[in-house]
Amino acid sequence: MNLPQRSSLSKYWQLDENTVFLNHGSFGATPTEVLKKQGEYRQKIEKDPVKFFERDYIGYWKESILTLSKFINADPEGLVFVTNATQGVNTVLKNLDLKRGDKIIVTDHTYQACRNTVDFVTKSAGAETVVVEIPFNVKSEKEIIDLILNSVCERTVLALIDTVTSPTGMKMPFEEIINKLEKENVDVLLDAAHGAGLIELDLKKMNAAYVAGNCHKWLCTPKGSAFLHIRGDKKKDMRPLSISHGASFEGNAQDKFEFEFSWPGTYDPTSWMCIPKSIQHMEEMVDNGWNEIIRRNRKLAIKGRRILCDELGIEVPFPDEMVTAIASIELPDKEIPPFSIQGDPLHNKLLDEYAIQVPIFPWEAHNTRYIRISSQLYNHIDEYEYLAKALNECV
16 A cells, blocks of 8 residues: 555654654654754753853743743643653652552553552552543543542542543543542542643643643653643642752742752753743644644544544444544454563554554553554544555454
8 A cells, every 4th residue: 555645734743754653642743843943952051051050941941831831721830840741640649648548549541650650659658549440432421420439438539530541542521520529628630641732721720739741742842841730739748759959948938849840950951941932833833723733633533533443343432522632442353462562563563564653552451452543733634544444454
């Protein structure tokens, strides 16, 4: 089969023209202009690293904080940067004062890295991880809400809830879940790894205790760009994972909070510094900016999901209303291959023989495998039709 075409907007990225790239959801992809801006920042640092970190760095940090806080409607005084959402989740969980018998809720769709962290802290404290089983084939958001609420007890102290589940591509009714759990005096740590730029995030409205999210996925910033938002009443109990110079800083509480998170030691801050450029550059690619980006990407993912389901003769697993710009379907082959660091055999076959980059998730919790497509401005409907034909030959 001849390789399919890409969108005309693919000219803004550096993606390999000989690969059908349907995996924006894993690590994102950064436009050329944003990478160019990052190069300029790095050059500025290397001209005089001492001057940069002593005089310029904090100004760039705060500019990016203000830009991002406006984009996701967050309190800038509670917003800090981390390298990825998993680090943000780790920061919150490892600061909790868990007691023996306390319970933390996760679902069986939770991203494995974050689930591992929950298990680590609960085991260390003699607490318990409560796993809520949510079917992949659900009819409505209410089913999910009821299952999570029914798992709450008097010892529940926290729930780790996704905006959009990573392996199964399911948009969770996270705003309503947060609202209902808060009424039960249960804090929510929102895993928004798939959040900013994928869906509309309004952190002030949802008022979750903690939100950890990536910028390098759907905002298309350089890799290693993420945020952690901590609600005002929780800030005094949160410290960064790396205790550094800020621990002995004698300024006011807000200055100390910012200093502790902004200076964990020497690192490359340019991915965070590129957040304003990336938001602006992406917005200018299409009329109506980010509203159109989110609408267009979601529409393409829904069409792509339908194409795959029709080709494989299966029903869509949940309503279109629960789909964003990523969508998963369950593969007909129920056999789960043994884990290998070299990757799933079907993933490798699609890449090596069809030049398709798309993730395959063997998910033992559901005893199945998922294939997950992503849609970004550089994608075209022909790419999903090409994938469908390739799957028909392979599965």
